[in-house]
Amino acid sequence: MLTVFYDGTFEGFLTLLNNFVLEEKSLDGIKIQNAKFIQPQSELFYEEVVTNSEIAKNFFHYLKKNLPKELFEKIYIYYLCDTVKLEIPLINILREIEKNPNIWQDFSYDEVIKLHKAEKAFYRERHRWFGFLRFIELPNRVLFAKFEPKFNVLPKLWFHFVRRFPNEKLIIFDSLRKLLFLYKDRKKELIWMDDFEIEVSLKTDLFVTLWRSYFSQIAIPERQSYERQRNKIPLSIRKFLPEFWKIK
Amino acid sequence: MNSPQVLEKRKIYFYTKTKDIFQRLSILSVSARYDNSCSSSGGRRETHPYGLGNSHLSGICHSWSSDGRCISLLKILMTNYCMNNCKYCINRLINDVPRAILSPKEIADLTIEFYRRNYIEGLFLSSGVYRNPDYTMELMLKAIKILRFKYYFNGYIHLKLIPGASAELVKEAFSLADRVSSNLELPTEESLKRLAPDKTFFELYKPLKIVREIYNERKLKAPASTQIIVGATADTDKTIIKLANNLYRDKIVRRVYYSAYIPVNRDSDLPAIVEPPFLREHRLYQADWLLRFYGFSLDEIFEEDENLPLKIDPKLAWALRHLEFFPVEITRADYYELVRVPGIGPTSAKKIIKTRKYCELSDITLKKLGISLKRAKYFITIRGKPVVKISQSQAKALQERNLLLFSESKC
Numbered sequence: 189m190l191t192v193f194y195d196g197t198f199e200g201f202l203t204l205l206n207n208f209v210l211e212e213k214s215l216d217g218i219k220i221q222n223a224k225f226i227q228p229q230s231e232l233f234y235e236e237v238v239t240n241s242e243i244a245k246n247f248f249h250y251l252k253k254n255l256p257k258e259l260f261e262k263i264y265i266y267y268l269c270d271t272v273k274l275e276i277p278l279i280n281i282l283r284e285i286e287k288n289p290n291i292w293q294d295f296s297y298d299e300v301i302k303l304h305k306a307e308k309a310f311y312r313e314r315h316r317w318f319g320f321l322r323f324i325e326l327p328n329r330v331l332f333a334k335f336e337p338k339f340n341v342l343p344k345l346w347f348h349f350v351r352r353f354p355n356e357k358l359i360i361f362d363s364l365r366k367l368l369f370l371y372k373d374r375k376k377e378l379i380w381m382d383d384f385e386i387e388v389s390l391k392t393d394l395f396v397t398l399w400r401s402y403f404s405q406i407a408i409p410e411r412q413s414y415e416r417q418r419n420k421i422p423l424s425i426r427k428f429l430p431e432f433w434k435i436k
Numbered sequence: 437m438n439s440p441q442v443l444e445k446r447k448i449y450f451y452t453k454t455k456d457i458f459q460r461l462s463i464l465s466v467s468a469r470y471d472n473s474c475s476s477s478g479g480r481r482e483t484h485p486y487g488l489g490n491s492h493l494s495g496i497c498h499s500w501s502s503d504g505r506c507i508s509l510l511k512i513l514m515t516n517y518c519m520n521n522c523k524y525c526i527n528r529l530i531n532d533v534p535r536a537i538l539s540p541k542e543i544a545d546l547t548i549e550f551y552r553r554n555y556i557e558g559l560f561l562s563s564g565v566y567r568n569p570d571y572t573m574e575l576m577l578k579a580i581k582i583l584r585f586k587y588y589f590n591g592y593i594h595l596k597l598i599p600g601a602s603a604e605l606v607k608e609a610f611s612l613a614d615r616v617s618s619n620l621e622l623p624t625e626e627s628l629k630r631l632a633p634d635k636t637f638f639e640l641y642k643p644l645k646i647v648r649e650i651y652n653e654r655k656l657k658a659p660a661s662t663q664i665i666v667g668a669t670a671d672t673d674k675t676i677i678k679l680a681n682n683l684y685r686d687k688i689v690r691r692v693y694y695s696a697y698i699p700v701n702r703d704s705d706l707p708a709i710v711e712p713p714f715l716r717e718h719r720l721y722q723a724d725w726l727l728r729f730y731g732f733s734l735d736e737i738f739e740e741d742e743n744l745p746l747k748i749d750p751k752l753a754w755a756l757r758h759l760e761f762f763p764v765e766i767t768r769a770d771y772y773e774l775v776r777v778p779g780i781g782p783t784s785a786k787k788i789i790k791t792r793k794y795c796e797l798s799d800i801t802l803k804k805l806g807i808s809l810k811r812a813k814y815f816i817t818i819r820g821k822p823v824v825k826i827s828q829s830q831a832k833a834l835q836e837r838n839l840l841l842f843s844e845s846k847c
Contacts (some may be wrong), residue, residue, distance in 0.1 A: 296795040301804050319498040319508075323553045331552060353488050353552065395549045401458055404467040406511060407501035410698050410712055420497075424507025431499055 487588020
């Protein structure tokens with residue numbers, strides 16, 4: 189089996205789609221991987237898609253022209269659902285759409301259901317991080333947040349915080365994908381950054397202690413249900429929430 | 437008989453402003469936790485250019501406490517000192533509990549700092565009645581004014597209206613907050629007389645009525661809510677739901693919260709219970725939902741009994757009483773027919789209606805859509821065919837049972 193790698197950028201994603209949709213490369217025996225998560229060298233037989241801005245741009249215009257507006261707007265979301273491997277279902281739908289323009293709404297196709305479910309899960313994940321993202325105030329009044337979302341939600345998440353805190357200095361870091369968002373003086377930047385680390389502790393911000401105290405008091409003892417709490421806040425994300433930090 | 441917690445009034449000690457903020461926050465959050473409201477939805481404020489904060493229409497949950505309830509707002513009392521003596525309340529005057537007060541500025545600062553760190557969506561401010569209702573309401577309004585006009589904070593604010601406060605203060609509170617509330621506490625005047633002798637139904641209802649009168653959007657329910665305690669008196673579920681139904685009908689509130697009675701005091705007028713009636717509270721929420729989103733009427737929910745069945749939910753209970761309504765053919769049924777099927781809610785009903793436009797429905801398609809047929813399968817048909825498939829052994833068992841029943845009836 190041949191594994192095709194793309195570099196995990198949106199341009200790389202569009203170049204990949206172009207190769208399989210317009211150039212009609214065969215999908216038989218093909219596995220597609222995002223190089224952000226798995227290194228190509230780890231596979232025995234692999235091929236790398238060379239990201240080409242020009243091809244990506246042209247394909248983007250092709251999609252804009254040929255797809256229904258609603259579906260076109262979802263393409264970026266499908267790219268951001270990077271952990272559920274939507275590339276092959278999407279290629280299959282894009283190949284079929286000329287013959288059957290309504291295919292993307294027909295839930296009898298497994299591919300359509302997979303795309304639909306992923307899109308819903310993406311917005312659910314984003315909404316979750318609207319609430320779960322925790323800022324810690326650094327000494328220079330910069331608010332710093334680190335998180336590891338299931339999908340690449342940061343490009344669709346920062347807007348919420350910039351709108352909410354227009355006069356603050358913000359740093360939001362997706363440590364799984366090494367994607368960094370910076371906001372200062374109403375200027376914003378989204379960059380891939382491999383080596384970025386800020387050490388934080390309880391002493392960094394005194395309000396963390398106050399919040400932890402509030403959190404422990406607000407629960408009604410007679411209603412205690414750790415099971416319900418665990419259903420809502422999975423253990424995997426608790427390391428990003430100061431109220432769950434274990435203090436020695 | 438007096439509670440062991442009870443001390444004379446002169447012995448009540450009062451935490452002053454000098455008390456450490458950690459302790460005061462702790463005391464006031466413990467006192468506020470019995471208020472069930474946690475919603476931050478429905479706000480429509482945009483961020484002020486010089487300030488911070490906006491509201492998200494659908495609301496955002498920021499954490500879940502160990503009792504499984506969502507934490508969306510900084511839920512806190514201004515003070516837990518209270519001149520009332522409600523028998524069910526932890527903060528009643530005669531209780532010997534630590535008392536504390538936060539200044540308006542402290543509340544505003546705490547809200548801003550928690551909000552900046554994305555711990556909360558806004559503030560839920562309530563209070564015991566300190567000195568008199570107007571004085572308490574003014575203190576609370578001072579905190580809100582600091583937030584709105586000094587810090588230009590446009591996040592969500594839920595403000596408790598103090599019963600007995602003047603109409604002017606209620607109007608001001610309504611203009612500054614996203615949602616206001618006044619707890620009706622108990623469903624009838626007699627129950628109030630017994631457990632909250634300082635309160636009358638009229639006094640508790642009045643702030644909600646003022647809000648309804650000044651709310652311009654006549655077609656919509658006023659952005660207010662209320663809370664009713666369940667299980668502290670002998671009032672039936674029908675009495676409680678009837679009150680809620682009237683409040684919804686008159687567009688007085690958007691939401692009624694039901695709170696299972698948790699014994700925090702000892703008093704001869706309070707029921708002795710082993711466990712708080714959490715299941716009953718849950719069934720009341722289900723009945724409330726049936727009224728608001730499923731098109732059920734009060735009489736349909738309470739056809740036979742004044743109380744809801746605890747073993748099964750009220751929709752299933754209705755379905756079992758009305759087997760003539762079933763099976764529902766899901767390829768043709770309209771929205772209100774679909775939502776009457778046990779196991780199919782508004783989301784699944786909308787999915788079914790949307791999907792059947794584009795493709796043929798089958799049990800496999802429904803499963804793929806994430807619609808659970810676990811309960812619904814007994815009440816629906818798909819193109820005239822039942823979804824429940826009976827195996828040979830099951831069919832034989834059914835036949836034997838019928839034979840047995842038949843022979844019994846013959847005898």
